[in-house]
Amino acid sequence: VRTSIDAFLLRKLEEEKLHFSPAANRVTLIRRAYLDLLGLLPTPQEVDTFVADEESGAWERLLERLLDSPHFGERWGRHWLDGVGYSDTLGLDNDQTIVKLSPGKWKYRDYVVGALNEDKPYTQFLTEQLAGDELVDWRNADRLTPEMRNLLVATGLMRCSADNTDSPEINTPEVRYQILHQTCEKLAGNLLGLTIQCCKCHDHKYEQLPQRDYYRFSAIFSGALNPEAWLQPTARQLPGLSKGELDDVNRKVEESRERQRQVREQAKARLIEEKYAKLPEEIREDVRASLNLPADERTQVQKQLAERFENILENKEEEVLSAMTEEERTVDSECSATIERLNDQLQVATIQAVYDTGAASTMYVHRRGNYETPGAIARPGLFGVISTSGGALPAVEDASGTTSGRRLALARRLTDWSTPAGALVARVRVNRVWQRLFGRGIVETADNFGTSGTEPTHADLLEWLAGDFVRSGERLKPLLKMLMNSTVYRQSAQSRVGNVQRASGLASPVSRGTGVDPRAVDPDNRLLWRQRLRRLESEIIRDTMLSASQRLDPTLGGPPVKLQNKPDGMVVEPDIEDDPTQRRWRRSMYLVQRRNYHLSMLAAFDQPLMVQNCTRRDASSVVSQSLMMLNDRAVLQHADDIARRVTQEHADGLVDKLVETAFRLILIRPPREEEREWCVAAFAEHLLVFEQTGTDAQQAHHQALVQICHMLLNTSEFLYIQ
């Protein structure tokens, strides 16, 4: 028992005469820590250093170092983005080939990563996202300060619901209400663990959630997402630039357009003259005169001439471009480049914010969920079941004094830890963190803490954790450090039959002294007598392959990397020619996040359909995953890259050295003796096979090594956190 949480767990274990499993070995631990905190693999040197570090506190120092890494924010940011239902796309994103991005949306993703790296206290983190726009008076500012910009970006939390209202035929009250309602349902599920969907139409059958409360909660957001005074997406987004800056960019765009028009006119005029010059001299001027006249002023003869030679004036863009002089062409392409760059600048600056767009309209309860049959008025308020004051939510004066302050009031209430609502928010938060580290929440239904959700396995622990989180500054990093420092986290995930022990020296989990087999008493491991084996999330499978091959581009943030859609349904990283800056090997969270049509590699490993949000990833095991890992072009590329890296480190090319290095790069450990023998034998077979198919010796050697690396990527060990 190292930490307080161990005591809670041990008490329940001991009631069943069970005990924790022994600690996992150092190599397993460092891999677990890297994957849990960064989603990347340690290098062989990092492993060696940690394994050899005999001084006390080595583990704590490792955790601190990882928590300080900028990649920490990426790993835990992705969890947060799941919960809010983040997508780079604007609408429902229903068609594979039509990708409508929400300009600048990615800045919210970067805000989350940054906020987690900074370890903002939860109150601040939530308040900024729910009411950042109400914390500063940005409306009356001459220029948006970085702080204002950041706070507006943070409200992107509430811009994650699919919004198709840019199509006029879909911009209907029904759809607008749906966007408001979805936003509320996601917030309630994600932050409060309340499933409120049912209450849209009727009082909840199992929970104390009357229908009225659904509409009271919606009313909090009706100043910002106001179905009765709706803003279409383009009108809602903020330019992110001051008026002066915006005018400046627009003026430059206009200038370039004008300049481009001029050179094109110039070339076109020349082209037309060339065409006239080709006509027989006797009709040339007649044709010119006819074409220069408006159609209705032409004589019969002129009409015929005009019809016959109308192609003189009709010059396609390609023709005009090819008629340009070298100089004109340079100007033209310069102008195009400038326009593109300026437009990019506008896109990059754009902020997808939520702010009160005007006075909030009155919210009514919709009878049977239908907006066309309004019932009683619903004043803004929190769910009665988690309020002491009946849910009323007095508005808070916002920074500019001009908007409703309703969301700021909500944020204050949700982070008032002395209220039932605040206590629930804290419990939901720590439960989610627990779920990430142990594979399953203390409350397994992460977004349903109601009576229809599952009972907590350790209610007292959940209370204690929530309290401790609040007391120690509401910060994620200390919470993680405490959890990962515990005996329960550090124990082995292994379970073996009976008392069989392996040479590795780990004791069997059969409880010492009592002779009770935990596998019989608690087969589902609900009591955590061992750590849980967890399959990696889709993105982490790809990211770890990239980190093993050292292809990974560790750049943080920025616009999403566009993907390529193939007719056969595959979605892949862009080809080299479409991706000169090599952005295709960025971390998976920076690939364009669609609601559907994810990178096929990620889709195969349960990347969720982001129609709403996802509070817990599936970890299925289906044959399409095996086919993906065996045959996908990118996976083969990773195997090839790793093989090259292995060879670089062992120019002498002794096979068992190569095998050892491949193991250490991919599984971060040396092979056991039997594994080494199998791999060396397989290598020899491959060498023969490739030589027989006519591959030259050096290439056959490389291919044989690629096969070994490829199979190591395919192992279960690679796909799971042990």
Next chain:
Amino acid sequence: MLQTSGLGLGSLALACMMESQGFGNSGAGAGANLLARPAHFEPQVKSVIMMVQNGGPSQMDLFDEKPELSKHDGQRHTDPIEQFQAGSEAQTLLGSPFKFLPRGECGTKFSEIIPHIGSVADDLCVVRSMVSEHNNHTEALVLLNTGKVFPGRPAIGSWVSYGLGTENQNLPAYIVLRDAEGYNTSGTLLWQNGWLPAMYGGTEVATKGTPILNLRPQVPRPAEADRENLNLLAKLNRAHQRDYVDESDLESRIQNYELAARMQIAAPELLDLSKESQETQKLYGLDNPTTASYGLRCLMARRLVESGVRFVQIFPPVKPHFQPWDSHVDTKGLLTKICGMTDLPAAALITDLKQRGLLENTLVIWSGEFGRLPISQNGKGRDHNRNAFSLLLAGGGFKAGCTHGATDEFGYRSVEKRVTVQDLHATILHQLGLDHTRLTYKLHGSDESLTDARVSDAQVVGELLRKPVRI
């Protein structure tokens, strides 16, 4: 042919493999599998083929003759009409450019534009009183496929696979056949497993090239290398598994690799049409470039149900347009084109199933997501209409040579014996021996179902069926 025992050598291995694991074992749905299991009561059908017609086929130009509409062609319509897009402001009634003819012994009238479907009139049950809930393609298509307008719920094919498993462990339970050129409107949203375990999702089987994605290495390597690789991988994985004996996922992962290897042999046989006679190929229009692509999907569907696949969906052509029935501008031109591509193969499927005695235990559904308006749009087109559409049912214990329900005099609104999409779903499940109120899945503490009958009031439409309703 794809008889249960007839996939060749590979299939035997596949059969063993898939027996317990199905197309995979889901961590989330521990215990889930694809083994055939008893229905709630005696089923009337074993398999379903659903021919989805994206875009909204025009009921008054295909299945629902409206003499009053023709009579008032070009006249201003004064009744309020719910419009979706701009372009119908003139409120002008538009009669059908097509003639309707009585077909078969039953004499049901069909448009001249679908002569082949007309030729199987005596096998068809035409429902003329369907209603949808939404006027946008995606929502209406999602409704047709999942029972609600918002995406994310399991498709009907997933529910059926979850409820009944499948007869043939060699193949996925739920197969989607789409145009090899691309996806139709709303693409993969329409065959999601939602929150059901992943193995119940629709599997796309391509009718061209490699039938299943990633079946072959995308960078070629010698077959011997593959064998050696899998051999090594199995050893490594078995060694790893010794330390984690309670993790069923690890076992299913090992088996999935063995299955993958066998699929490489077995799956290409799906595309092997050499055992299909010339007559059969001609029946489906494989000899004609216009009908060949859709015809191949129809023929594949028959081969699949014949071999015991539970649920097959056929999607329409993506060219010239990915929602091919969406006739906003030119009713006559567009319908002539799409009917020319799909009419013959669709009829061929029914004829062929019947010849082989398969129509009795196969249910064929031909349906779009909504209908179209009686007033003109952009001159000769029609806008979307959620208030009425028609669909076809064949086989599967449904009455044949009949029509059900009616729309108003202009075909704008279903008025008699209205059938909702959820009623349709309840009825399909009923024919499979499933009670739609009992086919449920626990999600976040509550029982979810395809029809959500408490909200939708879904009812089995007994009038469509030859035998009495069991629930």
